[in-house]
Amino acid sequence: MDSPVAVVPEIENPAALQHHFETPEQQKDSATIGMWTFLLTEIMFFGGLFLAYFAYRQAYPLAFASASLKTNLLIGAFNTTVLICSSLTMALGVHFAALGKKNLLVVFLILTLILGGAFLGVKAYEYHDKWVHHEVPGPHFECEGCVDAQHTQLFFSLYFGMTGLHASHMIVGAGVLLVLIWQAHRGKFTADWYTPIENFGLYWHFVDIVWIFLFPLLYLIDRSGQGGIH
Amino acid sequence: MITAPPVVQTKRNYINAEAGLMSWLLTKDHKRIAILYLYAVTFFFIVGGMFAALIRIELATPAGDLMDSNTYNKVFTMHGVIMVFFFLIPSIPAILGNFLVPLMIGAKDLAFPRINLLSWYIYMLAGVFGVFVLVTGGVDTGWTFYTPFSTSYSNGYVVMTAMAAFIMGFSSILTGLNFIVTVHRMRAPGLTWFRLPLFIWAHYATAAVMILGTPVIAVTLFLLMLERGLHIGFFDPAYGGDPVLFQHLFWFYSHPAVYIMILPSMGVISEVVSTFCSKKPFGYTFIAFSSVAIAVFGFLVWGHHLFVSSQSAYAGMVFSILTFVVAIPSAIKVFNWTATMYKASVRLETPMLYAIGFIGLFTIGGLTGLFLASMGLDVHLTDTYFVIAHFHYVMVGGAIMGYMAGLHFWWPKITGRMYNQLWSKVAAVLVFIGFNLTFFPQFILGYMGMPRRYHAYPPEFQVLNVLSSAGASILGLGYLIPGIYFVWSLKYGKLAGPNPWGATGLEWQTSSPPPPENFEITPVVTTEAYEYGAQEVIHVG
Numbered sequence: 001m002d003s004p005v006a007v008v009p010e011i012e013n014p015a016a017l018q019h020h021f022e023t024p025e026q027q028k029d030s031a032t033i034g035m036w037t038f039l040l041t042e043i044m045f046f047g048g049l050f051l052a053y054f055a056y057r058q059a060y061p062l063a064f065a066s067a068s069l070k071t072n073l074l075i076g077a078f079n080t081t082v083l084i085c086s087s088l089t090m091a092l093g094v095h096f097a098a099l100g101k102k103n104l105l106v107v108f109l110i111l112t113l114i115l116g117g118a119f120l121g122v123k124a125y126e127y128h129d130k131w132v133h134h135e136v137p138g139p140h141f142e143c144e145g146c147v148d149a150q151h152t153q154l155f156f157s158l159y160f161g162m163t164g165l166h167a168s169h170m171i172v173g174a175g176v177l178l179v180l181i182w183q184a185h186r187g188k189f190t191a192d193w194y195t196p197i198e199n200f201g202l203y204w205h206f207v208d209i210v211w212i213f214l215f216p217l218l219y220l221i222d223r224s225g226q227g228g229i230h
Numbered sequence: 231m232i233t234a235p236p237v238v239q240t241k242r243n244y245i246n247a248e249a250g251l252m253s254w255l256l257t258k259d260h261k262r263i264a265i266l267y268l269y270a271v272t273f274f275f276i277v278g279g280m281f282a283a284l285i286r287i288e289l290a291t292p293a294g295d296l297m298d299s300n301t302y303n304k305v306f307t308m309h310g311v312i313m314v315f316f317f318l319i320p321s322i323p324a325i326l327g328n329f330l331v332p333l334m335i336g337a338k339d340l341a342f343p344r345i346n347l348l349s350w351y352i353y354m355l356a357g358v359f360g361v362f363v364l365v366t367g368g369v370d371t372g373w374t375f376y377t378p379f380s381t382s383y384s385n386g387y388v389v390m391t392a393m394a395a396f397i398m399g400f401s402s403i404l405t406g407l408n409f410i411v412t413v414h415r416m417r418a419p420g421l422t423w424f425r426l427p428l429f430i431w432a433h434y435a436t437a438a439v440m441i442l443g444t445p446v447i448a449v450t451l452f453l454l455m456l457e458r459g460l461h462i463g464f465f466d467p468a469y470g471g472d473p474v475l476f477q478h479l480f481w482f483y484s485h486p487a488v489y490i491m492i493l494p495s496m497g498v499i500s501e502v503v504s505t506f507c508s509k510k511p512f513g514y515t516f517i518a519f520s521s522v523a524i525a526v527f528g529f530l531v532w533g534h535h536l537f538v539s540s541q542s543a544y545a546g547m548v549f550s551i552l553t554f555v556v557a558i559p560s561a562i563k564v565f566n567w568t569a570t571m572y573k574a575s576v577r578l579e580t581p582m583l584y585a586i587g588f589i590g591l592f593t594i595g596g597l598t599g600l601f602l603a604s605m606g607l608d609v610h611l612t613d614t615y616f617v618i619a620h621f622h623y624v625m626v627g628g629a630i631m632g633y634m635a636g637l638h639f640w641w642p643k644i645t646g647r648m649y650n651q652l653w654s655k656v657a658a659v660l661v662f663i664g665f666n667l668t669f670f671p672q673f674i675l676g677y678m679g680m681p682r683r684y685h686a687y688p689p690e691f692q693v694l695n696v697l698s699s700a701g702a703s704i705l706g707l708g709y710l711i712p713g714i715y716f717v718w719s720l721k722y723g724k725l726a727g728p729n730p731w732g733a734t735g736l737e738w739q740t741s742s743p744p745p746p747e748n749f750e751i752t753p754v755v756t757t758e759a760y761e762y763g764a765q766e767v768i769h770v771g
Contacts, residue, residue, distance in 0.1 A: 020332075020339035020416075022752070030341040030415045037407050041445045048449035048479050052464060055475055137469070138461040150470035157462045157469065161453060 016193060028195050035199040039206050042169075046210055049165065053158050053217060056151070063151035065222035070135060071159070072126060076219040079122045080211065086115035087208045094201040100191030102184065109181045109197075112204065116174050123167055127160075136160065159218055166214060169207045176200055243646070243743040258343035259746055264329035264644075266350050270357060271325060274316035277364070279706065281309035286668075286702040289695050294686040302685035303370035304386065308363075310373030311391060315398045316360060318629055319487060320353060322494035323440075324405055326636045327433045329644060331409055333737035333744060334427050336418025336753040341411040349404035352397060359394035363387045372683065374484070377465035377476040381457040389459050396451040399444045402490070406440030409433055418736070420755035424518070427735050427759050428504075428511060431518040432497025435525040439486045439493070442529070447483035450476065474539050481532035489528040491625060492592070493521055495632020496563055499585045502635050503567045505733040506582035507574035510760040513566040520559035527556040537608045546605050553603035560596050564589060579731070580654040584635035587662045591627025595620060598673065613683070616676025622669045634661065634712070641716065642726030646742040649719040653711055661708035667701025734760050 021027040057064045093108035127136075134142035137157045143149040180200055183189065189197055244261045254262055284305050288296045297305065328346065332339050340346050363369055369386030371379060380388050413426075413434050454476070456462040463469020465476040504511045511517055533541055533549030567589055576582065598620040602608050611617060638658075642648055671694035676682075680691050687695065729738040740749050 018343075019747075020337065020341075020343065026415055030411050033414055034342060034407060034411045037410050037441060041403050041407070041441045044442055045445035045449050048446045048482075049453070051479065052453070052475060055472070056470075059472075060470075137463060154463065154470035157456075157464055157471075160462060161456060161464070165449075165452070 063148040067155035097194035278312035304368035337416035356398035406437035409437035428500035429497035498636035512569035581639035595623030614676035619672035647723030657711040664704030
């Protein structure tokens with residue numbers, strides 16, 4: 001085995017096979033398992049915040065219920081819809097990538113980017129609104145007439161911590177999406193090899209699902225008991 | 231085996247395949263990245279060791295005469311932060327694991343070579359933050375960052391230090407992710423799960439802890455930074471928060487982190503014991519599954535750090551019982567290693583000396599852990615030197631002994647050279663003696679009631695403290711000597727050849743140092759792990 005055989009040089013690889021993989025299937029499998037494993041770490045990452053939320057909501061249910069009423073349900077619901085639509089366009093993007101339809105792939109990736117951007121824009125408006133109403137935790141925070149101002153503030157700490165972490169994932173996603181759109185436009189992906197599109201789709205759906213949990217936890221607590229939409 | 235002995239030295243290998251600094255800084259070869267980690271981790275080990283030296287010098291006398299209490303707080307904090315986050319957690323996985331996991335499973339590289347390099351740069355970025363804190367005045371919270379002290383009262387660079395640990399976490403996550411995917415998808419043909427070396431099982435379990443635990447400390451430190459930096463409160467009662475929640479979240483990672491440190495060492499010990507007994511490890515399957523069991527149960531015991539907090543007594547009982555349960559898989563390993571050595575012709579080479587040291591010291595460390603797991607006794611022992619002694623027996627006597635065993639075992643593979651046999655054995659014995667002299671007195675001190683984290687103490691504790699400081703200087707010497715002969719061996723050591731210890735693993739089938747692609751032909755595995763000839767058949771039967 002120590003015979004001085006030269007290393008096998010570049011293997012001809014239509015599917016961008018890296019040197020350390022034996023087959024394209026092995027490479028694709030590895031990338032996919034890697035992505036799922038990464039998403040597992042993301043679940044644990046958000047999990048710490050969810051635990052904090054549950055612990056405090058359990059301890060201060062009334063403060064949380066009344067603080068939740070200060071969120072803007074219409075805007076939140078609108079943004080939820082926007083995000084679900086972006087998941088649809090992303091799924092269609094992956095679909096057309098698998099079919100090798102380059103132009104449709106680019107179109108749906110751009111649509112996904114626009115919807116993601118719209119979500120972030122609306123979120124920024126909401127944050128601004130919170131700032132104007134002195135609902136941002138810290139020295140600026142005010143809550144006149146609150147039964148439990150301290151734990152109302154705690155709710156908003158969690159609100160900004162959770163939605164902020166979610167939004168930062170959206171921003172990272174938008175950045176990656178820009179690169180993917182450029183690469184798709186240049187024709188990098190084919191029906192045989194579109195692993196980055198597929199794996200990015202997993203990430204995008206994951207970020208959406210986090211929001212699907214955040215929306216009821218932050219916006220919908222006790223709405224039914226308090227006379228519905230404000 | 232067609233070999234050409236005269237040209238071994240100039241044979242193409244991962245070290246001489248490319249030259250120049252950039253070929254190292256931009257490498258995607260797992261073996262070169264392991265070497266990059268070796269340099270960085272060794273640097274932080276030296277820095278952390280210097281802080282340990284300062285602690286032991288201060289504690290040689292009862293009065294706080296070398297430094298004031300504020301400085302002392304910063305010194306033990308930096309010792310803890312550096313040793314835990316920058317040395318113990320990355321040491322074996324990022325250096326030996328990085329180098330060996332692909333070699334042991336017959337792969338050309340880890341599944342994601344670029345992510346592997348990225349993890350090193352993330353580690354270095356975290357290191358920049360760490361060094362920044364060091365040179366600008368330090369931090370005094372202890373490595374545990376307990377709130378509300380850390381968020382509202384500490385005068386140090388808490389955000390910077392937390393940021394260093396936060397960033398370092400991502401390096402650890404990426405390493406773990408790479409190992410998981412690699413073990414699942416990159417094994418050589420014929421290498422089934424139950425033919426894997428026990429080192430791989432240990433690293434797989436470690437990687438699982440890394441990817442499940444580390445994100446939790448990341449988000450905890452993120453919240454800590456928000457509270458400290460932006461006054462967005464989560465833990466400080468002044469903001470309506472609860473400090474005990476911080477402790478729960480912190481230990482949910484930081485207790486399993488202990489297993490990130492010790493599991494890879496256990497993997498090393500399994501390899502070393504088997505090799506130097508020329509025997510299949512007794513109870514291969516039990517050792518393999520005990521790694522997994524430690525990883526699983528390790529996640530369920532964090533509450534034993536909270537016995538004296540406001541955690542409910544019932545929760546405490548459950549955590550106490552589960553802590554006793556986690557001792558079982560650890561004990562399984564110790565018994566199996568011992569049974570492997572029983573009636574074997576044990577070769578007392580340097581790695582084996584460290585391995586035997588590991589078994590003894592880890593046993594003491596583990597059993598004293600059970601003292602602390604008992605809720606009643608823990609109230610007496612909490613925050614005393616007994617705790618310090620306990621976790622140093624596990625971390626230093628366990629994790630670092632395992633690291634030294636591994637470094638000595640695979641050094642010929644990594645560098646192609648042998649180190650000095652006599653000096654390495656002298657150093658191993660010095661480490662063992664120095665270690666016990668340093669930390670055994672601390673059990674007694676702690677039981678007598680000496681609290682941790684104070685720079686002064688009553689005069690009646692001085693004798694034991696002087697013994698401890700004297701032991702620390704012997705221990706320091708024991709770590710210095712390998713530094714010298716390892717460097718010496720790079721130029722003057724005799725050539726090792728592919729398999730100097732007569733071991734069976736795949737990594738010994740290729741040349742030393744290995745070629746960049748590890749194996750010129752992808753190996754096909756047809757036998758179980760650790761097939762040491764015909765004698766084994768007799769033993770198994």
